[in-house]
Amino acid sequence: MGMTMTEKIIASHAGLEEVKPGQLVNAKVDVIMAHDITGPPAFKALKNNGLVDYVDSKKVVLVLDHIVPPKDIDSAMNCMAVRQFAGEKNIEHFYDVGQGGIAHNVLPQEGLVAPGDLAVGGDSHTCTYGALGCFATGMGHTDIAAAMALGEVWLRVPETLKFVYNGKLGKYVTGKDLILQTIGKITVNGANYKAMEFVGYAIRSLPMEQRFTMTNMVIEASGKNGVMPVDDVTKDYVKGRVDREYKIYKSDEDAKFEKTYEFDIDNIPPLVAKPYSPDNIAPVDEVKGVKVDQVFIGSCTNGWLGDLRQAAEIMKGEKIAKGIRLIVIPATMAIYRQALKEGLIDVFIDAGGVVSPSTCGPCPGLHQGVMGPGEVGLFTTNRNFRGRTGHPEAKIYLSNPYVAAATAITGEITDPREV
Amino acid sequence: MQLAGKAYKFGDNVDTDVIIPGKYLVTTDPARLAPHCMEGIDPEFAKKVQKGDMIFAGENFGCGSSREHAPIAIKASGASCVVAKNFARIFFRNAINIGLPILVCPEAVDYAKSGSSAKVDTERGIVDVDGKSFEADPFPEFITSIIQKGGLMEYVKERLKQKQVPVSSSA
Ligand code: SF4
Numbered sequence: 001m002g003m004t005m006t007e008k009i010i011a012s013h014a015g016l017e018e019v020k021p022g023q024l025v026n027a028k029v030d031v032i033m034a035h036d037i038t039g040p041p042a043f044k045a046l047k048n049n050g051l052v053d054y055v056d057s058k059k060v061v062l063v064l065d066h067i068v069p070p071k072d073i074d075s076a077m078n079c080m081a082v083r084q085f086a087g088e089k090n091i092e093h094f095y096d097v098g099q100g101g102i103a104h105n106v107l108p109q110e111g112l113v114a115p116g117d118l119a120v121g122g123d124s125h126t127c128t129y130g131a132l133g134c135f136a137t138g139m140g141h142t143d144i145a146a147a148m149a150l151g152e153v154w155l156r157v158p159e160t161l162k163f164v165y166n167g168k169l170g171k172y173v174t175g176k177d178l179i180l181q182t183i184g185k186i187t188v189n190g191a192n193y194k195a196m197e198f199v200g201y202a203i204r205s206l207p208m209e210q211r212f213t214m215t216n217m218v219i220e221a222s223g224k225n226g227v228m229p230v231d232d233v234t235k236d237y238v239k240g241r242v243d244r245e246y247k248i249y250k251s252d253e254d255a256k257f258e259k260t261y262e263f264d265i266d267n268i269p270p271l272v273a274k275p276y277s278p279d280n281i282a283p284v285d286e287v288k289g290v291k292v293d294q295v296f297i298g299s300c301t302n303g304w305l306g307d308l309r310q311a312a313e314i315m316k317g318e319k320i321a322k323g324i325r326l327i328v329i330p331a332t333m334a335i336y337r338q339a340l341k342e343g344l345i346d347v348f349i350d351a352g353g354v355v356s357p358s359t360c361g362p363c364p365g366l367h368q369g370v371m372g373p374g375e376v377g378l379f380t381t382n383r384n385f386r387g388r389t390g391h392p393e394a395k396i397y398l399s400n401p402y403v404a405a406a407t408a409i410t411g412e413i414t415d416p417r418e419v
Numbered sequence: 420m421q422l423a424g425k426a427y428k429f430g431d432n433v434d435t436d437v438i439i440p441g442k443y444l445v446t447t448d449p450a451r452l453a454p455h456c457m458e459g460i461d462p463e464f465a466k467k468v469q470k471g472d473m474i475f476a477g478e479n480f481g482c483g484s485s486r487e488h489a490p491i492a493i494k495a496s497g498a499s500c501v502v503a504k505n506f507a508r509i510f511f512r513n514a515i516n517i518g519l520p521i522l523v524c525p526e527a528v529d530y531a532k533s534g535s536s537a538k539v540d541t542e543r544g545i546v547d548v549d550g551k552s553f554e555a556d557p558f559p560e561f562i563t564s565i566i567q568k569g570g571l572m573e574y575v576k577e578r579l580k581q582k583q584v585p586v587s588s589s590a
Contacts, residue, residue, distance in 0.1 A: 139509060141447075142487060189431065189478050192479055
């Protein structure tokens with residue numbers, strides 16, 4: 001019996017010829033990520049149990065991204081704990097504020113994760129890296145501490161769901177819309193404990209960044225990991241970034257998928273997720289006219305350079321509507337620098353927006369751009385659960401960067417095809 | 420472990436943002452997290468909940484973020500366990516890792532109402548709601564062994580004894 005990509009990657013890291021869904025295995029990890037929220041308690045668990053010496057520094061990537069620069073003494077102490085651990089263990093891949101950006105964008109950008117790898121991270125959106133053809137999944141901080149000490153994790157081999165996308169994306173329709181459509185179809189519980197494999201013509205024609213946007217939101221369907229086949233787009237992306245050998249895994253012809261979903265995407269319009277769930281999907285038309293207070297373009301989902309280009313394409317020469325605010329956050333400092341060079345930052349500032357350094361920003365409701373009671377936001381982020389970005393009565397809509405930019409100009413949710 | 424208390428019933432897809440909102444994530448101190456447990460879905464929960472009380476919930480409890488603060492807050496609030504139709508996978512691991520008892524028992528969830536009196540025998544996997552008994556789905560042996568060892572870090576230490584020497588040379 002053949003195996004899926006996910007099964008093959010897990011099998012090879014578990015030193016097994018074959019694995020089956022449901023099986024529990026111990027798998028070697030290649031990369032372990034932690035940030036300023038999950039790092040400090042993980043280090044504490046290691047210290048309290050006398051396990052710090054077991055940590056292989058080469059596998060560890062530490063990124064300060066959630067509350068940086070710190071907003072208060074607690075968050076300053078979290079950053080201190082990460083810096084201290086990075087120093088003590090001589091961690092080469094430590095990114096302080098201003099040096100990296102959001103972890104899920106920094107790791108692929110810097111070539112720290114490669115096709116065929118098994119990566120875990122102390123953050124649920126670690127699944128982002130799977131677009132590279134690797135296995136990547138998020139865990140809590142005790143699991144991350146355990147992975148650091150052991151160099152391995154226990155995993156239940158997931159069943160794989162296959163998603164096939166046929167056809168061509170329309171204008172102002174992106175990978176974000178494909179994944180929103182998918183979550184809308186299978187719901188936020190649709191892939192719990194499962195792997196999601198994305199294939200088809202539309203995936204092959206997506207640029208790497210938009211592929212990451214899709215695997216990023218696998219967790220919004222409660223998926224364990226998402227994968228995409230490695231092709232020339234993947235190889236081009238990792239060229240010059242990944243400086244080690246990597247392995248390409250492909251699902252066998254006779255691999256067993258628990259279920260296959262097919263999407264004809266020719267007629268998918270730009271979509272939005274309405275409050276309070278990422279599976280509450282509607283065509284942008286249906287919510288057009290909803291007044292917004294804040295537009296946020298950024299996050300690990302849509303803070304890529306291509307996303308900023310899309311937004312700037314709509315906003316060039318325009319002003320944001322009176323009474324609303326626009327926050328733009330390039331996901332990494334490298335993206336920030338390139339956006340500066342291309343004049344994208346000027347477009348946003350000229351329009352009346354504020355551009356912040358590369359962090360999670362308003363997305364987790366921890367720091368800059370927190371929403372007040374009853375306020376309405378249009379965000380390019382990945383979740384809009386109640387209270388996610390501030391007050392429980394704030395309402396967040398999720399969309400792609402085109403919709404976000406068009407909305408910033410008019411002050412109400414707007415179909416970019418109509419501006 | 421024998422647990423007993425009142426049931427608090429919740430629906431499907433209770434996410435970690437409502438279990439413990441992001442603004443409290445700067446700390447993992449249980450005492451600071453407890454007063455905000457379930458704040459996003461029932462702002463009075465932390466005040467009402469008595470030691471031993473239980474959360475009964477539908478599908479996919481704990482979906483969303485990887486924050487271990489969620490099971491920590493529940494445990495610290497005084498709630499003794501969570502009985503759900505199923506759990507989001509990261510929450511499931513986190514709960515096992517920190518020693519918050521969780522049980523998968525859809526029938527008991529359907530039967531329970533807020534205010535029901537509930538008893539749980541964690542070893543035997545029996546959930547009793549208003550005098551009616553239900554059997555929870557058993558966990559795989561490996562997961563039971565983590566629970567019995569007292570959490571993941573104890574398992575890690577044992578596993579290291581079996582197989583490894585410190586790799587401090589690479590530090
Ligand atoms: S941008 Fe948002 S979703 Fe992404 S890592 Fe940061 S908080 Fe999490």
